[in-house]
Structure formats: C-alpha cells, structure tokens
Amino acid sequence: MASVSAVGPEDFADILAQTREFIRKEVVPREQEIADTDSIPEDIRKNAAAMGLFGYAIPQEWSGLGLDLTQDVQLAMEFGYTALSLRSMFGTNNGIAGQVLVGFGTDEQKAQWLEGIASGEVVASFALTEPGAGSNPAGLRTKAMRDGDDWVINGEKRFITNAPLADLFVVFARTRSADENGTGIAVFLVPANTPGVAVSPKDRKMGQEGAWTADVHFTxxxxxxxxxxxxxxxxxxxxxxxxLARGRVHIAALAVGTAQRVLDESVTYAATATQGGAPIGDFQLVQAMIADIASGVMAGRAMVREVAERYVSGEDRRIGPSAVKLYCTEMAGRAADLGVQIHGGTGYMRDVPVERIYRDVRLLRLYEGTSEIQRLIIGGGLVNAAKRAAASGGR
Incomplete structure (x- = not known):
C-alpha cells in the first residue's frame, strides 16, 4: 500500500530550506566543538527540537511533521553534510525505534509514547544488536518469559545508539524458539528507569564523536x-x-550528503592550495579524483531518490533498500579516502573536516546491516525470485 505524505511540496520546500540553513549556519561552524567535547551543544539540541527534527518522520496525528521517505531522504542528505552525530541525536526517534511504534504499536502504545518522541521529550533507543546477533536478528539470545500478566526480560544488548540518554528502550527478545507459527521474536517497550535496566559507560569509538552508544543489560x-x-x-x-529496511534508505541518503561535503571541501582545497606555484586543482590526477567523487555523489543521489519512491509506493521494500545502502555507504567511504588524498598531509591532520569524515563514514558500512549482509539480501533475493518464476512457469 502506498504511503501518502501529509506535507505538500511547498511546505516541504520550506522545511528543507530551514534545515539546510540550520545545518550550514548553526552546526557546521561548531563541528570542532562537537568533536572536542564529544557532545551536541544543548542550544543546538533545543533548536533541532523546536524545528520538529525529533519527529519529522512521525505522523502529524502524533505531533510529528509527517514526512514520507521521499522527503526523509532529502533531509538526510542535509544531515550528512555535517557531523553525523547530529543526526544520531534524533535519528532513532524518527527511524528504527520510532517506526516500530508507528508501524506496529497498539493505539494505546502510540498514544502513550509518540508525542513525546516527536517533541524530543522522550529519547527512544532501538535495542536489537547483541554480542552474538548483529545484522541478523534471528540469532537473538535475550529472552522474555511470561510471569503471570507480566513479562520478565533477561539479556545484553551492544552498541545501542543513544543508550546513555534514552528514556525508552525498544527491546527485541526471544519468547520461544522459532517454529511453524513464527520466529518467536517479540519487541517490548521498556522505560529506561525500569528496575533491572543497567546502561554501561558510553563506548569509545573511532569517530562520530557526540553520538553516544553503550551496552545495555536487562536483569x-x-x-x-x-x-x-x-x-x-x-x-x-x-x-x-x-x-531496518526503511533505515537503510535513510543511511544511504546520509552517506550521499557526507560525500557531497567531501566533494565541496576537496574542490575548495584543490582550487586554493598550491604546489610549485600552481593550484593543485590544475593537476590532471587531482581532477580525476575529484571527478570520481562527483560521479559517485551524483549516482548515489539519483539512486536514493528512486529507491525511496519505490519504497513509498510499496513496489520494493527489500532489494532496493539493501542495494542503495550498499552502494552509497561504500561510495562515501571511497569519497572520504580520495578527499584525504587530495588534501595530502593536511588531510591527515585532526581539525580538518575530511579527516573527521574519513573516520565517521567507516561506521556507515557496519550499522543497520553490514555491506556483506546487504549483498546476501540482494543476491539471495534475486536468485530466489528467479527460482519462484521458474517454478511457476514464468520468466
């Protein structure tokens, strides 16, 4: 079934323009502050909440902006232009955590939580990944057992985004072994202050300073x-x-925005930095690297838009999301590497945007399904479709 956005083109154009101005004027100048303090400044958080960014993908019925995925990805390309930790601040509310409630919650659950999530008063955290279960949820070990009218949850989650800040954990747990009736995997809404919930100290990561992750223990x-x-x-x-499928399209768009930033930084540097008295941008091998980045950005942007449209129409919600995440995150990694190369030794120095981006984008190929998992989904899905067609006598 197609999903129709509640936001018309003119209104969305205003939202997009305001978001771009916010990113370029308020966040980009403070990227170093975010990196040095490993946190998002409170005034930036408040401004993001006032703009509705904690709930841009939450339906208007629950006080969100009600953007569909074709509009979501355009915002995501703007978010990718700056420190990726900004997007992480409200990403789980709009994405993998909030969409569980939007798509599968009861009316009572939506009424209890979604308005707070949309306003930013509630930070929702998606607790799926475990030490032995990452890209494939079928390996979950966290268990939930019935006890009268209650459920009792025991297990450990790993690398959970926003866990140190979370008010609500969306927790996936196994209630039984998979059988002919289903997978036996349920999802629970667990307030962070529930007895037995313990959040470990935040992780020390390679990059994405300001985006906090941590292990979460349920006893x-x-x-x-x-x-x-x-x-x-x-x-x-x-x-x-x-x-996760919806999130993969969003992450792909984020990667395109980051690659665009690399391109802009690299072109500016190439036009102004000199070697032997000439701008390095006059050298053909530097131009070739710029051309490779630019081509990847253009291809990624077109692919993101097409996949988002096919997702919203319901035409493809499996192969396309995996393909676009695979291509765009790998492309952004190559772009970041070329950006550092164009900058030469300067690109290896801290406080230079392409150095930070080089570290930040490495995570994009890992979370919400690794590149390897995406390849299995794409290849396996296409082969299985061909088998089904052959079995039915079609082509």
Missing amino acids: DVRVPRSALVGGSEDVGYRAAMTS
Missing part, C-alpha cells in the same frame, strides 16, 4: 503485558526487518 526486568508491541509475540522480527 529480571519486569514489564506489564501492555509493553508487548502490537500485543503479539511474533511482531518483533517483522518490525525489525521493516524498520
């Missing part, structure tokens, strides 16, 4: 029956796969 965490998302034990796997 005999008791939640009521009403915490079971959708009221069903078998919603979890479908909710995870649906949220």
